Amino acid sequence: MKRTAIIYILSIFLFSNSFAQSLKPLYENPSAPIEKRVEDLLKRMTLSEKLEQMTQRVIGQNNNASNAELDKRNYSPLTGSFINFSNNPGFANEIQRKAMKESRLGIPVLLGMDVIHGFRTIFPIPLAQGCTWNPDLTKKSCEIAAKEATLSGIKWTFSPMIDVARDPRWGRVAEAYGEDTYSNSQFSVAAVKGYQGEKLSDKYSISACLKHYIGYSLSEGGRDYHASDVSPLTLWETFMPPYKAGVEAGAQTLMSAFNDITGVPASANYFTLTEVLKNKWKHDGFVVSDWKAVYQLIDQGFASDSADAGAKAVNAGVEMDMNDEIYVKYLPEKIKQKEVQMSRIDDAVRRILRVKFRLGLFDNPYVDDIAEASRYLQPESQKLAEKCAEESMVLLKNEKTVLPLSDKIKKIAVIGPIAKDQVNVMGSWTCNGKSENTIGLFDGLQKEYKNKAEITYTKGCDFEGTDESDFANALNIAAQSDVIILCLGEKRGWSGENASRASIALPEIQEKLAAKLKEAGKPIVLVLSNGRPLELTRLEPLADAILEIWQPGNFGGNPFAGIISGRLNPSGRLDITFPKVTGQIPMYYNMRPNARSSMKDWNGLYQDVKNDPMFWFGHGLSYSNFVYYDLKTSKTTFTENETISIEVKIKNSTNVDGQETVFWYVSDPVASITQPMKKLKYFEKKEIKAGQESTFIFRIDPKRDLSFVDGTGKSILEKGKFFIEVNSQKLAIELK
């Protein structure tokens, strides 16, 4: 009896629920398939509702709560997306409520932000992360960034940037993972997976955005926003692979770049945006323009006015217009004139809605409003940030094993503008990061050497300027100590967007300080914090050891001090080449051979400087010594359908545990399209305990690893000899 009653009540409940559901439009039914929901919603929308979805505006420009409040009142509830500078979940919920309740169809808004290397917990800049050769750390840091972002209502980040770096004068080299195509691809995948999680609809997942599609890093002379001449071969060989990898990893969105691609701006480029991205790679998410990039088509001489710019961008394949309101204002007239087809608008809106549905925004639009203390900077986040910083630091020089500092050292002089800095070490694009959370270098050393050594400090000089008034004091402190830790570097505004520099040397005042301190006759450990490779020609001879710490974020101080003391063993390797002088740029490891490369003499190419750089890509020292031996292949000759294995043994010949990154390069000495001198095809980082050896294996799939592309993106595999290089060892193999 009781059972029958329960069944009866339950079925009434279920029936009434499904009855209520059936009264609702299909797109509001969480259990209907996403594509059906998208189509159902699309067919209910008016043109202006569609164009609003294709519009992104900015809210809370200066993160001032009352401005944000004003913005919220002013903007249409139909707006497709906001860049939201607030980190307040309550505010995010209000914006969302306005979109859901005050718009006719209740379409949620997508709140985006530049979460580049962390949201509140600031990790090392991406250029530094590339030096870890540990994409898993990047994946995990992106997971943490995504969690902190979602807890503030942000569901979309404009990251990762995967523009292969070619010119360190360009400030944005700080934002990607170095000069190599393959490693940018690996980090691209790691970042996408970290941000987007297992499922996009998960509570803490956010959508990634691959940027800046494409060729932006070739901006002429490193000048930001300038034109770039990207040949079809360079486009396919160097720039496309990280984007393809990111798309295959599921990146929901891409950002179209400011530059042009040999005459056709990237934000109006039908070939890259539609033929490649949508037709060839089948990307079904959407493309957002970079900031006012649609409007800038006029400046670039590609569009006559805003309406023309809007039509050209949307027709080429840009679905969302960032912050210039061109689509919403001008596309109606272009549609009337039949210059833009409704089918293109529908396709664009479909893509945007699809991403919103996938993110679960229709079904769970609001975020839990929890206290800041539980949202940010959790102990495990700090731990990971420290690990990332540790593995990204690169020991560039270590003469007479100055590092790690010996136990005999009892007086340490810490000098330089970076030593107590908490702001600049965070790097550019710090989102909601706060400098008061930074553990600086001096803090780290004090903790590390508590009761072990006396630490004295003076700034010595500022980042720039001509004030030498602290030089004498600095020299005095230096002269009274056993070692000088000289902390020099760049301000954070010297790299990042719109932060190009004609010279990549540090300002003269910092070089002068180093020269002055040399007079003390004490060992100098030069510590560098910067967002690009530096010209070190004058500084390098003054230093006994050089530790590149990049811009390590909030938590570089402890790992830095650990490396100085030897508690930690440095394992970072450069992901970008340091030229000797600015005039050598461009300089990267996988250049093509020059016409006289057989003469083996690098002299003569410049009269005033040898043509090798200060530090090559891949360079980095360790406190361990790794001996490579016994490089061998499973087969010397093989056919294209065979996989072969190449292995090398590496012994840690010291009594210090350490991590080694093995870089596997392929070179193709004769090809119908000349090939770079060598190409990185695989890397692996592993710990090798003191005195132990380990075998590293590279499995070669000829089609993947020995082929090259032509200027149409076609992959070509040619028979013949190849060389596999690992460290200084080389082995020949032959494809029959």
Ligand code: BGC
């Ligand atoms: C930058 C992008 C950034 C966007 C939004 C642009 O100026 O080029 O990288 O994502 O602004 O802040």
